[in-house]
Amino acid sequence: MSRNDSRSNSGEHRGEGAARRREPGTSHATSEQGVSSRATGPGRLLIAVYGVFALAATARAAFQITTKFSEAPVAYLLSAVAAVVYVVATFSLARPGVRAFRVSLVAVSVEFVGVLTVGLLSVLDAEAFPHDTVWSGFGRGYGFVPLVLPILGFLWLRRNRPSRT
Amino acid sequence: MDPFLLTGTVVCVLSAVLCVGAGVLRRPPNDITILSVAAVELFLLVYTVAAAVRQLTGEPVLGEAWEFWGYLVTALLVPVGACWWALLERTRWSNFVLAAAGLTVFVMLFRMEQIWDGVAGL
Numbered sequence: 001m002s003r004n005d006s007r008s009n010s011g012e013h014r015g016e017g018a019a020r021r022r023e024p025g026t027s028h029a030t031s032e033q034g035v036s037s038r039a040t041g042p043g044r045l046l047i048a049v050y051g052v053f054a055l056a057a058t059a060r061a062a063f064q065i066t067t068k069f070s071e072a073p074v075a076y077l078l079s080a081v082a083a084v085v086y087v088v089a090t091f092s093l094a095r096p097g098v099r100a101f102r103v104s105l106v107a108v109s110v111e112f113v114g115v116l117t118v119g120l121l122s123v124l125d126a127e128a129f130p131h132d133t134v135w136s137g138f139g140r141g142y143g144f145v146p147l148v149l150p151i152l153g154f155l156w157l158r159r160n161r162p163s164r165t
Numbered sequence: 166m167d168p169f170l171l172t173g174t175v176v177c178v179l180s181a182v183l184c185v186g187a188g189v190l191r192r193p194p195n196d197i198t199i200l201s202v203a204a205v206e207l208f209l210l211v212y213t214v215a216a217a218v219r220q221l222t223g224e225p226v227l228g229e230a231w232e233f234w235g236y237l238v239t240a241l242l243v244p245v246g247a248c249w250w251a252l253l254e255r256t257r258w259s260n261f262v263l264a265a266a267g268l269t270v271f272v273m274l275f276r277m278e279q280i281w282d283g284v285a286g287l
Contacts, residue, residue: 040254045261048250052269055239063232 038101038160039094046156049149050090056142057083057134064131072131078118079133085111089153098162105157112150115139119147169212170278176208177271184264193255194263199248202263205270206244212274213237227283236280240273 039047061079069076089107092100119138132141139146180201187198216237220226226233247266251259 041256041258042261044250044254044256044258045265048247048262048265051246051250052243052265059235059239 038104038156039096043093043156043160046149046152047090047093049145050086050093050153053134053142053146053149054083054086054090057086060134075131075133078114078135082111082114082134085114093153093156101157101160101162104153108150108153108157111146111153115146115150167278167281169215170274173208173212173274174271176204177267177274179267180205181264181267181271184260184267188257188260188264191257192260193257194251194259198260198263199252202244202248202266205267206241209237209241209244209270213241226281228280233277233280236273236277240270240277243269243273 037043057079061076061083064076064079085107089104089111092103092107115135115138118133118135122136123138134142134146138144180198183201184194184198187195192198216233220230244266247262247269251262
């Protein structure tokens with residue numbers, strides 16, 4: 001049901017047709033009902049941006065941990081946590097199903113708490129956080145996208161929550 | 166400003182503007198937006214060849230060379246990945262995905278320039 005609800009006023013009939021063609025109506029008749037709509041419309045942009053951050057955070061964490069881990073183990077481990085969160089969020093948002101929805105919700109929540117906590121700590125106690133992570137300064141080094149992304153994620157998940165079981 | 170970075174910025178920004186424009190106008194991706202992303206990829210290919218030539222002819226990367234090439238190889242994949250993801254479902258939003266590719270490549274070019282000039286690492 002929510003599959004139709006979320007789209008009825010968007011006027012993107014072309015996209016709807018394409019999505020249907022891509023997933024011949026076999027699987028989402030039962031458990032995945034109305035859930036794969038997370039990877040359509042604006043969701044595709046959201047997932048794309050999450051994908052970019054997954055890539056950037058993973059590369060950055062890998063670089064920091066392999067070349068200079070001993071300099072700031074805590075900061076670089078946080079980088080790795082951020083990377084994992086972005087990777088999980090990207091894939092769970094793209095995947096249909098109630099379980100993927102729950103995983104997305106957890107990932108986006110961890111991301112939100114992470115960016116707020118690390119952001120706050122890096123501002124209040126710059127001494128303790130001299131080494132940058134994606135979340136330092138509320139994601140300042142990345143145009144504050146890390147701060148906005150989880151909020152958009154929450155809104156998108158709320159709009160596309162699985163239909164009542 | 167380095168002419169390569171300047172050219173790349175123009176190509177990326179132009180592509181992003183075209184794609185955002187098409188998205189705002191509620192168009193699905195069309196030849197113009199897809200070709201603009203292809204132009205970004207073409208620029209990156211030229212940039213790759215030029216970077217190889219420059220490095221082989223005594224204009225070394227001042228930062229970490231492997232980091233530079235890591236960025237470049239990843240950047241080459243971005244427009245391809247964006248097109249794949251955007252064209253699986255052709256809606257106005259696909260154009261915003263294509264726009265994101267241009268912006269991402271622009272940021273990566275900027276970082277590559279910093280690495281080349283030996284400005285602080287990550």
